[in-house]
Amino acid sequence: MRSLFIPVRQWHDRKHGPTPPAVASRFSRDEDGATAVEFALVAAPFFGMLFVIISIAHFFWTGASLEDAVQEAGRQIRVGRVEAAGMGQGEFKDFICTYLTIPKANCLESILIDVESSPSLAGLSTNAPEEDNEQYNPGDGADYVIVKATLPITAFNSLFDLLATSNDDKPNRFVLTSVTAFRNEPFN
Numbered sequence: 001m002r003s004l005f006i007p008v009r010q011w012h013d014r015k016h017g018p019t020p021p022a023v024a025s026r027f028s029r030d031e032d033g034a035t036a037v038e039f040a041l042v043a044a045p046f047f048g049m050l051f052v053i054i055s056i057a058h059f060f061w062t063g064a065s066l067e068d069a070v071q072e073a074g075r076q077i078r079v080g081r082v083e084a085a086g087m088g089q090g091e092f093k094d095f096i097c098t099y100l101t102i103p104k105a106n107c108l109e110s111i112l113i114d115v116e117s118s119p120s121l122a123g124l125s126t127n128a129p130e131e132d133n134e135q136y137n138p139g140d141g142a143d144y145v146i147v148k149a150t151l152p153i154t155a156f157n158s159l160f161d162l163l164a165t166s167n168d169d170k171p172n173r174f175v176l177t178s179v180t181a182f183r184n185e186p187f188n
Contacts, residue, residue, distance in 0.1 A: 055156045062101055063176045066151055069099030070178040074147045077115070077138045080187030089113065089136035096149060107151070114148040117184075128177065141188035146181040 073096050076082050082092065092115070097107035114129035117139025124146045129135075139145050152175045 051156070058156070059153070059174060059176070062151070062153055063178075065099060065101045066149060066176050066178045069096045070147055070149050070180050072099060074145070074180040074182055077145055077147065078182050078184055080141065080185065082138050083140075083187070087138075089115075089134070092136065092138075100151075102151075102153070110152050112150045115145065116148075117143040117145045119143055124181065126179075139184055141184050141186040143184050144181070145184055146179065148179045149177070151176045 073092065076095070085091075087095070093108055093111060093113055094104075096113065097104050097111065100107050112129040112131060112134055113136065114134055115136045115138055116124055117137050118124050119142075121144050124144055126146070126148075129148050129150055152173050154173055
């Protein structure tokens with residue numbers, strides 16, 4: 001009669017895979033290098049594209065925050081809060097820079113703000129703010145106002161020299177611009 005007992009395999013009876021030193025020696029003997037070559041071919045373009053995508057995202061993020069800052073600053077002028085607070089050009093720049101995603105010290109140093117007002121639309125200028133000729137006149141109630149802001153930012157990568165929109169000789173510099181025009185509420 002056969003026994004119903006089936007012997008259990010013990011740990012030492014199992015066949016083991018290669019030991020860790022054997023695995024290391026097998027890789028050290030491999031002279032194909034296909035993986036390394038493939039990585040070298042794929043890694044440089046991949047990381048280059050990743051870096052370009054991050055740089056472009058930085059431009060768009062900063063541009064969107066500049067738009068938001070100028071819109072909010074324009075709203076403060078439109079309802080008369082700027083005039084009521086007696087806000088000067090420096091405080092107005094500071095107000096805009098609090099909304100931006102770049103360091104405030106860099107913003108205050110490089111942003112150009114131009115605030116013009118006129119009783120008629122024809123009296124407003126659409127020229128970009130100039131470094132030596134920034135204007136700040138938020139106007140009175142019911143005046144037409146245009147708020148223009150330009151912010152030069154530096155690219156992370158010299159590849160962007162081909163796309164730079166600045167008119168000066170500074171490399172890797174892009175100029176972001178935001179404009180809003182409105183008519184003040186009759187707050188006087």
